Each structure stands twice: as structure tokens, then as C-alpha cells.
Amino acid sequence: ETGVTQTPRHLVMGMTNKKSLKCEQHLGHNAMYWYKQSAKKPLELMFVYSLEERVENNSVPSRFSPECPNSSHLFLHLHTLQPEDSALYLCASSQDPGTGNVDTQYFGPGTRLTVL
Amino acid sequence: GQNIDQPTEMTATEGAIVQINCTYQTSGFNGLFWYQQHAGEAPTFLSYNVLDGLEEKGRFSSFLSRSKGYSYLLLKELQMKDSASYLCAALDSNYQLIWGAGTKLIIKP
Numbered sequence: 001e002t003g004v005t006q007t008p009r010h011l012v013m014g015m016t017n018k019k020s021l022k023c024e025q026h027l028g029h030n031a032m033y034w035y036k037q038s039a040k041k042p043l044e045l046m047f048v049y050s051l052e053e054r055v056e057n058n059s060v061p062s063r064f065s066p067e068c069p070n071s072s073h074l075f076l077h078l079h080t081l082q083p084e085d086s087a088l089y090l091c092a093s094s095q096d097p098g099t100g101n102v103d104t105q106y107f108g109p110g111t112r113l114t115v116l
Numbered sequence: 117g118q119n120i121d122q123p124t125e126m127t128a129t130e131g132a133i134v135q136i137n138c139t140y141q142t143s144g145f146n147g148l149f150w151y152q153q154h155a156g157e158a159p160t161f162l163s164y165n166v167l168d169g170l171e172e173k174g175r176f177s178s179f180l181s182r183s184k185g186y187s188y189l190l191l192k193e194l195q196m197k198d199s200a201s202y203l204c205a206a207l208d209s210n211y212q213l214i215w216g217a218g219t220k221l222i223i224k225p
Contacts, residue, residue, distance in 0.1 A: 002158050040124065042215035043203070090159070102147055102166070102207065107158040 003027040004108035006091050012114045013081065020113045021076040023091030024042040030096050033105065034066060037088040049074065050096075081115045088112050118142045120216035122204050127222045130193055136189045136202050137217045144209020148187045150178055151161065151203040159203055162189070191221075199223045 004024045013019050025032060034046040048056035049068040063085075065077040074091055092105040121139045127132040146165035151159040165171055165180035165187060177190040187217065191198055202215040 002160060004158065041215055042120065043205075043216050044212075093181070102164065103209070103211070104149070104161050104164065105213070107151075107162065109156070109158045112156075 002106045002108065004091060004093055004106055006089075006108035006111050008111055009109065010112045010114075011037060012116065013078070014116050015083070016083075016095065017080060018077070018079040020078065021051065021089055021113075022040075023074040023076075023108055024091035025072055025074075025091075025106075025108075027093055029093040029106075030071055031094045032068060032071070033094075034064075034076050035090040037090055037110065038055070043090070046051040047076075078113075081116050083114075086113055086115045118157065118206075118208060118214045120214055122202075122216040122219045124217070125222065128191075128195055129225060130196060130223055130225050132194050133190065133192050134194060134221065136191075136204075136212055138187045138189075138204035138216060140185050140187070142206045142208040142214055143208070145182060146177075146207040146211055148180055149203075149205045150187075150189045150209070151205065153196070153201045153203060155200070161194045161204075165221060172179065172221040194223050196215070196223050196225070 005024050031050045036044040046060045047066040052068045054076045063080050067075040088110040090110045091108040094103040095107045119141045131166045150162040153159040163178040170176045171180045180187045201218040203218045205213045
């Protein structure tokens, strides 16, 4: 148990569906992240939020839409996804990412997404 | 470009020692992380090195050579529960993490 929870753990959706992934951190951290993990590929950073403000968006398609209502919760809204979006989506949190400090990230268990 | 290289898969025997290597090429360097990820679970933090040398934490040790752009994770007295993927990640000059693809470690009895 890392202090970061994600729901659902598994999700199967069609290309026309709309769904949301949820992440919650219980560590009192100020930053939260969404990553995409595909088999045999490096983790791909999708979004970074620091103190609820989005600070980075690594050119992610608009069919992925993040939301961070407070420093403990992070959502990833999904719509009109493609089969190639099937992957493990990991959420992480850290204390303070943006001021040149070394900052360890703590991960949730991920949501295994399958797009049919 | 920035790049992390680590072997895709390794096999070792229970009770033995295994060394997982990682080489990195980054724009600047602010340290290197190792994470462990069991199948279907969260990556969990193992170690962080920023100075040259070996740091030991129980059965796991991590080594860094900044001049060679090289790190390794050393696992001793292997147990079946050590079967997992091991992720190497370097922190560049902007404090961004550059990730490797991970090394899947298979432990055999």
C-alpha cells in the first residue's frame, strides 16, 4: 500500500464511450501525475499538476482530459478513445516537483484500460 | 536525445545474486532512481543515487558512476518474491524523470 489509490482497477470500453479514471492520494503531497505504461515501453508522462494547477501536458491527444479539483484527487476523463490507447494508466504523487528539488514519486496500482 | 537503456529480461536462481544494469544519456543529471513493480501492482521506490558509489539497503544495493552514465541494482539472496520488473529512471537538468522500459526479472527455484 503506497498511499495512492486508483479506481477502477480494470476498465473495458468501446471507442464511443465516455469514462473517467480516479486517483486519490493520502500522503499530503502537492503534486499529482498521470502516466501511460505500455508493454515493454518506458513510462510516458501525460500530465502533471502542482497545487491543483496543470504545469505540464506532454502533447497528449485531446481525447484525454485531466481534472484536479484539489491536491488529493485527480481524474482522467476519457472519450472517443482508440484501440492503441489500451494500456496501464498510472497515477503518482510527490511532495513538491517544481522548485528544483529531488522529489520521489509514489505510484498507485494503475487502471488496466482496454479499448475495443 | 535523452535515453535510458536496461535489459528487457533477466533470469536468476533463488538464493543467488543478480545485477541489473542501466545506462543513461540525459541533458544534465540530478540523480537516478530504481523502482520495483510486481505484475499488476504499483511501482514502488527502491533507491535514489546522486553521488558516485554504492548504497546498500538490506539485500538490495544500488551503484552509480556519473562519469560513465551507468548504474546497477544488485539483489542478493534472491527470493521468489523478487520476481518483478525493475525500472530505472534518471532525473535530468529540469528535474524531469527519464524512464527506462524496465527489466523483467524471473527467479527460478
